[in-house]
């Protein structure tokens with residue numbers, strides 16, 4: 367089954383009867399820029415905030431018997447990996463009607479509604495109305511989170527558990543709006559919220575497959591997982607959430623946004639991750 371909601375997201379399930387409790391999503395690779403965005407930046411500048419092409423990775427999950435979900439709307443418009451209250455009041459033309467809880471990332475300009483794509487690149491030259499931010503939450507943020515929630519709940523219902531691989535990509539070098547500053551990153555950063563969003567066996571297995579493919583892998587530094595894992599990763603409720611951040615230098619030229627031959631290779635490596643997790647899920651006790 368495939369559910370395709372133009373501008374919002376696509377969910378792709380495997381063939382009937384071939385399913386395993388694997389759910390893979392790409393929340394930040396959307397590139398359908400809504401007409402009411404009202405940004406001052408060029409499309410090229412806005413696209414620097416995308417986890418470009420990670421939808422192609424999530425779309426492979428059904429080949430391993432898993433479910434794939436990928437957003438169509440861009441992260442620069444609204445970030446589903448932040449909570450609804452994670453808003454910088456300085457972006458708004460008027461007071462927000464309920465209490466806000468802006469986090470550390472929001473202070474850096476990368477909250478629910480981003481102030482910048484990268485440092486020095488302000489997205490707006492205007493204040494946003496409460497109504498337009500509420501509309502983004504109602505039309506994009508909540509539906510995407512509901513899709514994740516429904517997908518995981520369905521797998522738990524059918525299989526007794528769900529493994530959620532939350533796929534992202536990161537700049538090859540950090541900057542002033544990232545937690546690590548201007549340093550070169552490893553090939554992969556796995557995030558399990560310091561061992562709280564999934565069983566350690568899942569983090570270890572995914573790390574082993576990636577390392578065997580020759581990639582350098584670091585866990586929880588500088589990315590441990592954000593709002594999606596915090597909400598859905600609950601090993602005590604048989605939902606195991608792991609964030610996978612892939613270095614953009616592996617598959618694209620970041621200045622131009624052009625893909626390189628590395629993309630096909632990386633997709634092959636991630637196919638291997640999905641297949642290995644899928645095979646391990648034949649053990650009804652895994653991952654404990």
Ligand SMILES: [Zn+2]
Pocket residue numbers: 394417533534535
């Ligand atoms: Zn991301």
